Amino acid sequence: MDKxxxxxxxxxxxxxxxxxxKQLGELKEYxxxxxxxxxxxxxxxxxLRQRLEQIENSNNQRTSCDEGNSGEADSAEEMFDIGEGYDNLARLYQEGFHICNFHFGSPRKQKEDCLFCLSFLNKK
Ligand SMILES: [Zn+2]
Structure with missing residues (x-):
């Protein structure tokens, strides 16, 4: 090998x-x-886990209260279930999370209204 x-x-x-x-710098940014x-x-x-836990807890509390009914699931009770699920979703939305199929569970940026979420809430 010459000079x-x-x-x-x-x-x-x-x-x-x-x-x-340079690549290392880019990797660091990534x-x-x-x-x-x-x-x-x-x-x-x-x-989301905390919210789920709260929802499950409130469901469990209700089930243990209803145990006297010996599993008689009348339609009024079912209506109540749906109502509470709806309230939970509405609360989740109020707290700034999406409840629509598209972005479910992800935070709403600057709590801006989401048309999909709103139409879902209005469907009830
Ligand atoms: Zn949404």
Missing amino acids: KEFFDSVINMETQIGQLY LAEFLEENNSLKLENKH
């Missing part, structure tokens, strides 16, 4: 290192974005 070749090869390595450094997204998804998940 010229050696010099070229060093220049070449320098270029490659520069490119790698990683930061992913971490941020992951974090907000975790929070959202936690919030």
Whole structure:
């Protein structure tokens, strides 16, 4: 390897290192974005779990009160179930979450109204 070749090869390595450094920077940016997204998804998940727990608890409380009825599921009770499910969804919407099929459970940005959610609420 003569001096010229050696010099070229060093220049070449320098270029490659520069490119790698740039790629590393980009990867770092992606990683930061992913971490941020992951974090907000975790929070959202936690919030939804808490809501689910509350809903399940309120359902359990009602079931244990109804045990005296020996499983007689009359239609009035069913109506009540639907009504409560609806209230829970309406509350979830009020708290700033989507309840529509398209974005269910995801937070509404700046709590802006969602036409799909609203039409769902009005259907009742
Ligand atoms: Zn929606």
